[in-house]
Amino acid sequence: MQVERAVQRRRPHPAAPAIGVGEQHARRLHGPHHGVRHDALAKGPAPAEHTRYVPRPSVLRAAVHAFDRERRGAGVAMACLRQRNGQGEQFALRLEQVLHRFGVVGRHAHSHISKRQTVAQRLRYPVIRPGSCGAPRLRNRMIETLADMAALETLSNSPARHLYEQLYRPHRHAGARLAGIGYLREALARAEALPCELPDTLAALPAWMLAHHRNALARYAGYLEERRTGAPRRYFSGRAHALYALRNVAPTKAVDGAWLYGLLMHWPDRRYHGLIRTYLEELGDGDPAANHVAMYARLLATQGCEHWQDQDDAHYEQGVIQLALANNAATFTPEILGFNLGYEQLPLHLLITSYELRELGIDPYYFTVHITVDNGDTGHARKAIEAVLDNAPLGDAGDYWRRVRNGYRLNALGMGTTDIIAGFSLESEVVRILKRKSKAGRGAHSDYCRIGGRHVNDWLQNEADITTFLAALQKARWIRRGEPAEASRFWRLIDGPGADMFGVFTPYEQTLIREWIESRPNADGGAGSASGVRCDDPPGRAPASRARAMDATLRRGGEWVADDEVARLQAHLATRTTGEQCMQSLIAHMAPALHHTPVGLWATREFARRLAFV
Template sequence: MTLPASRNAATSYREHCATRDLYNALLRSPERHLEAAAEFLEGHLQARDNGEDDLPADPQRWPDWLANRAERSASAYADYLRERREGAPRRHFHSRAHALHFLQAVAPTKRVDGAWLHGILHHWSDPRLLPLVHTCLEELGHGIPARNHVLIYQRLLDSLGCDAPLELSDAHYLQGALQLALGYLADDYLPEVLGYNLGYEVPPLHLMITSYELRELGIDPEYFRLHVTIDNAASGHGRKALQALTAFLPQVADVEHFLHRAHRGYRLNDAGLSNRQILDGFDLHGEVIAMLERKRPFAQQMHDDRARIGGQTVNQWLAVPGRMGEFLAALERQGWIKRHQAPVHSRLWNLVAGDKAAMFGVFTPYERQLLHDWIAGDWSEPAARNPWRGNDKGAADAAPARSEFAAEERALLNELSTLAPRSRLHRLVALMAPHSHWTPAGLLATRIYTDKLGIEP
């Protein structure tokens, strides 16, 4: 796909469509939005043409660079553990609600995990790209539902009551949109895909800290722990990324141009919001008010007028937008909320929590966690609530009823039997796309593709 060189692609795209809209469009019907994806991707790449990064200019230095990056992360994590043993507070999450908010805020990227490598699957016969084919298949769990990264993350959100998406900014969707664009345009942007992949697969310190602190807060860290292990620089995705990038150098006529493109792809990892920005952007008080404001229109005229808070009925408080902060303050003044104490001492909390609570079911688990942690404030519980246990997976991992999904799989097998070998491969790869690899047909396609390559899951 050729784009006019003089066109400011990023500006052109922003005039017509938001990043979130492109993200959703590429998940729904990617083939109809490839031109928009190319404009979007080219604009962000052009913006990084003259940027700087820490990837050495000399490819001979790349192995040492990768080893040093891994060593620095390991050393920094050891320092973190020592600080925690000496009494330092958590570095990422102030509360369980903070962690749940983070998990939802990064979900647009996690829901397309591995998407940037999708286009590589068409080139399984090129030995230079085979390491990245292996990487992509591992992201897809080799077609095994319990190993598929997107399904692992979705199960995590579902288990935490975080299945209703937050209202997020376009910046939250930027990395996911870039990954989708790279995956669908890999044939036109292979050097950029290789460079991006190298930057993404080097295990950063924040993954290790996130895994550690989620476990502390009683949240299953499997998704993050998994990426700490498979992205290792010795034998994992980090090493495979370097192998693939290095393998293309001797065959490229214009090495300097290739390296320039690989570097700007590498720099795409810095686009959008960083994990630190997402963590620092959490305001518990503001989130509680925003949550109550979202629920306010549905709660109007749903309360009786017996109780008066600050001289007004609950219905009167809920009748006008923008008053939830005042309402919380009035509840606190009147003793319905006792901040910085165990929430069980607050009358409002007892109306919300518990199977027999008067407002049972009104708030989602995430919304209750927001309210709980805001009431608790400086108070901390003597022991962790609801601790996660690694050997207790629960019903979420149960195998789907075969009667519900077998028909879809049978239909795919019947379809494949009518296709020529090359067409079968293209059909399999199409089903392994970001919008469908986690479905029953997509998982079966991944298993068949994996078997064709003779890869041991």
């Protein structure tokens, strides 16, 4: 009867209680429905007679709505899902099991409901009689709910890459958001077992940041001294190794800054303005030349690495974490502050990567700009510290600091930059490329040429034969290892406009194949080679400079050329009656998948302009 009494009272929405452990404590004190706004679920008086009940909101949307209120009221949300007919009952129970798996509700959240009175009566849902004009519309909503639930179950068991793609979509379904919550809870559980270098108290945080910064610079000075005395490169054996690293960190770089997106909703609160400014700077304040995601995309394009989506699942884990945080900021705010704190500190690998890319003639600007904007004086590192301190609760902040520390540890999950660099094998990458190409090349070759006693089409039928095929090509002298690539017949087939296989391999793939051919058969392409071009003004800057010049063509008389989507957004803003409505519309276009598009860039500039007056 507790739900019935709560609904009848229709208590006003209280101030948000502490979430996580703090909220669990509040529920133990006040019951499982502490802080629920029940009047949002009550929809008028129940009729005296009825035939069957169909809930007005979609089932999953109701649960998500309650969960978005920082898990307050999940029990009532589940109660409203109970149906009088058997099919609805079974569906509600199944949904409860799924939501429990992701920590949305506890088990048997509905057990206190009286069997003598249906939930539909108690929560005053409308009745849909056979033939009612409202039945098809509400039935469609139920179908949408079933689709959302199916998506949730599918995503919960799918690879990280699939969840990444679903969370990245501009119009995400509720199942993707809930799956992101489940993914985060599992990631946080794993992260909690990892060591944490943060100090034990909040008060020691500024001193820790200064010490961390000095340590990174001291280690970098030691690296530079090693190089001056003749030591080889620490990270990249050659250009192919560097491009491999750039390509394999792309899933993370494509969502750079995404973890802060959900905090834009706090724009009226000046405590969050430092983090909002950080996000705006990640977005280049609406300038495509300075937008970090667009900047990295240009870097990949100039190096022929723009086709990076076929990554191993582990390379998507950091991106999934960032997107899941972006979509569930209200639930994981302390974890976001901790993750941001770790991400914005100056890492040694950023300094070394920038140095060695310059040696190899690859534009390091994307990395050098992060060195400058993440500085500990007035940059993102300082803003990260200030945000953690400004949002600490008064009194006992132990639970808050625990959650911030756990969010910090999330940076250690998945494949980091140094892990990807260390995992490079030149021959393994060449084999991977040829295996993928074999799928398209089967049956496309003529039968007049035999290598190792087999036709090329025969070699390509089974991916497991590719390694043996490469050995046969070397034995037949089609590939002459350790010599210039032009001496190999195989290379002449793929390089140049007159080559028989022109266009089959991307520039990145050709770089790998060339270096593999020219390397000694026993060399595996690991880090430590001293080869490469040393230049003070690397040739790699030229393509990026041309890309930035192309961005200028989007401007006309100092104004940005607005496409149809921008015009529609401007017209939409003109119909908004309050500044808050306008800001919400702009925020929707600043999502990770949109902020680097023309409409997203315009929305970013307009949001920044309006924020200056808050």
